[in-house]
Amino acid sequence: MTARDLIPIAVLTLLAALLPLVVTSSPVLNFLVFMLIVALGAQGWNILGGFGGQFSFGHAAFFGTGAYVTAILQLRYGVNAWAGLVLAVAAGAAVGWVIGFLSFRSGLRGSYFALVTLAFAEVFRILANAASFTGGAAGLLIKLDVHPANLQFADRAVFYWLVLALVAAVLLLTRWIQRSRFGAQLVAVRENEDAAKALGVNSLTVKLRAIALSGGVTALSGCLYAQYFLYIDANIAYGSWISVELLLAPIIGGVGTVFGPVVGALTLHGLGEVAKQFAGRIPGIDLIVFGGVLVLAVAFARGGILGLLERLRDRGRGMVTRGPKEVSHAGR
């Protein structure tokens, strides 16, 4: 990685870190924290779905695992919240590896992989909803005990900075993946698995690494969700809403790009808030916007917002418009 790789990430993170100094309203900070948590989970999705081309429709399996592991460790075993966070990430990576091992070994790709991940998430949801160990349908309430050691802060801004720092760390991780040999192999598998294999890439290992990383990052976001809102149940943690959120953000922002998930999460939730302001109390209005934006993005902007910007820039310079396929390669 070079300075050119690091500077944009550092500058954007610093700018975002200044926000709480300007904005002090709790609803706005809540919104920002939630959006960053979604962005973080979406970054996880993007490692597997964006760079690896394996579209998961069930990333709730990892998000929920992160949330439940951290909550259960604290509630049932009195484990420290920070240790819980680390273990949650490990659990997410392990679940990712197992799901990946089962489905990639059977050669599931494309729609079949999407379906099997969806089914795994549903199985987890039903189990968590039925077992008393996970609090059943009543869910789990993490005890309010504000102390940095418990990963609970009196000031919302501190949590915001924590999540922001982790988002920045994953931005760096993603940039590193993009520049690494592993990243190149992953993209090769996405573009043409058979050709990659013929060139000596062990596609199973590469995909397993990607899904474990992806699961770990998404579990981290689930863990932060539980830690911030202090309540989870099966329909929140393993619900299909989060699978959809985590997949929408990178696709809207720019699939397989470093900043795509963050841009997408920001855009979607920004639009959702605007729609809520305009339409008042109509339930589901933000989701109508999400769905509409998804269809439009697939129809007219296949590289997402970043891909669109890139094309506009190229056009402004008088260059030939890049096709959508090339934009996704450009890896912004």
Place this chain on the structure above:
Amino acid sequence: MYSPQIILEAALNGLMTGAVYALIALGLTLIYGVLHIINFAHGALLTCAMFAVWIAWAWLGMDPYLAILPLVPLMFVLGYGLQRFVIGPASHGDDGNILLVTLGLSIVLENLLLAVFQSDTRTLDTDYSFQVVALGPLLLSYPRLIGLGVAVVVTGLLWLVLNRTDTGKAIRAVAKEKLGANLVGIDVPHVYAVTFGLGCACLAVAAGLLMPTFYVNPRIGGAFVLVAFTVVVLGGMGSLPGALLGGLFIGVVESLCGLFLGDSLGQIGIFLIFIAVLLVRPTGLFGAKA
């Protein structure tokens, strides 16, 4: 322990619920077989049809079975339009895109229904909702029995359409070899849209059969669509008899799991079968090659 009679009754009830699953899956598998796409909007479209049946009953006083008759062409037109003017053009013929576009559509449809009807659960009641038919010592639900009969008839009709009409021939041609079909003068986008319309028309029938004994809310489609995916995968993607048998089988499995494991865990059997079939034999029990 459970008496054999209870188990037999549960199995028969499951068989009858399974018939409706089969109808839903029939549409899904038809669309998959021809367009080679997984229609994520299938559940949301079913919810639309169920609300239409409810509206026909609540506002026009129409019997849910009777409501099927006008609803079938309506859903056909809706499906035709969606494929022709939204899904087809928006997805540029790429599988991953189609998955995303239909996902987007399902989110929009579901939440439009939520915006209009709120999240309340609605039911309709008819004179026959709770009627039972005695078969020896067994008591069978009358509306579900009708559901089973109609599902078998609709599968048969669909098979006739596919195998005995020119449109059906065109659909089969496109399913086998899109380019070749195009070369001999078949309008492929039209055939795609007709297939999608037929798949949606199956949902109209399923909705009419479900409503006398079931309820509707904007999120209900999600519960069915995963089951329908399971049926389709189990029966082999694109296979009509596979969908019928798969649907019946899944209905029985769900009913028996519900009996032995309780309602909250009942559906888990379905998903475990789903995962197992995907992992071991993704082409399904009746499917051709992958």
